[in-house]
Amino acid sequence: MADLLGPSEIRSLAESLGAAPTKKWGQNFVVDSGTVRRIVRIAGVQPGDHVVEVGPGLGSLTLALLEAGARVTAVEIDPKLAAALADTVARKAPEAVDRLTVIHRDALDVTELPEQPQALVANLPYNVSVPVILHFLEIFPALERVLVMVQAEVADRIAAPPGSRTYGVPSAKAAWYTATRRAGDVGRAVFWPVPRVDSALVLMERRDQPETTASRQEVFAVIDAAFAQRRKGLRGALSGLAGSGALAEAALERVGIAPLTRGEQLGIEDFARIAESLAQAGAAPGTLGA
Structure with a gap:
């Protein structure tokens, strides 16, 4: 197995970069290797898959994706973190450097990637999670599955079926593209800083769009x-x-x-x-x- 980032190493890395987590970009870094490996496993990532990761942060999930043999395009809005990610991978998983591409950009501005991705796997900032998911599903038709870690309340809204209390715009629009379900809970202690809200995993698998003449x-x-x-x-x-x-x-x-x-x-x-x-x-x- 690859040498993933641990809690103390993540804090040291952030300190060396002068990159404390910010509320502006909704940053809560995952510090538990078991959690990132669980995400990769549930996402069904296979060797050779092209995976787009939004908000890689310090690289915890990135390293787990590379460990699974994926080719990863990481989209990071924070300039310090985007600049440091390749160095972190070179130090922790040098054999995987050629399978990593880093794009410094707002994910909502991404309209093309080096190649069509099979999967979107991410620990998404809570405030932009739904727009990012819908944007990538629209722009990249080859995207077969999405596995995201989001605020539990957001997970409920995305995965809600018709008739439920939490069913609304996110769940209805997600259903245009995918079959969606909650794929497990995530404890607060796996993050740094520890958030004040619970998190959950959402798995979305591409399905045929409804047959209709409407756009x-x-x-x-x-x-x-x-x-x-x-x-x-x-x-x-x-x-x-x-x-x-x-x-x-x-x-x-x-x-x-x-x-x-x-x-x-x-x-x-x-x-x-x-x-x-x-x-x-x-x-x-x-x-x-x-």
Whole structure:
């Protein structure tokens, strides 16, 4: 097995770089080798896989991914950490240096990589986790699976099924791309600094998108509108997209959905059917698919 980073070494490395964890970028570094190996195992990383890692930090998870034989593209927004990562890998796993590419950039600005990744594996900052996941699923169609460690509350929202209390925009949009489930809890003690919230793993596996003539943008516009005011029935929630409440009701009835149904009761196929009905009826210009 590779020589992974331990708690004292992580603190020493951060001190040598003058890189204390910052709230600005939501940094909590993993200091437990068992946790990063568990993440790699659940993600199903195989030798030769191209894995993109967002927010590698000091390199704990990066080293575990390289240990599994993956080729890793690490996207890091912190300039100090991005500059130091290759040196850390050269010191801890010199045989793996040629399998690491480091990109210093905001993950939401990444639109191309050296090659299409098979997997996204990351300890994601809580404040950007959902946008980053959806961005990479949209931009990289070869991305087969996503395994992320996020705040437990965020994990619940991403993996929630229709009808549950936590079901909403993140879970509905994730379902456009993937089948999603929680893949385990993570204790607070594996992080430095220790966060005030619990964490969890989420596994997302690419599936066929719903069969529909509506575009992804149109479907996502319906999802956004449906959850903008959760207490409203869809007739009222979609009135802006449709042009009026009456037109929204007509679009819903064409696909067999009661006008007072709430968004939390619908699956991704239902949202796709609604978007298709609205588009066919000529939804208000400048709204659907914006």
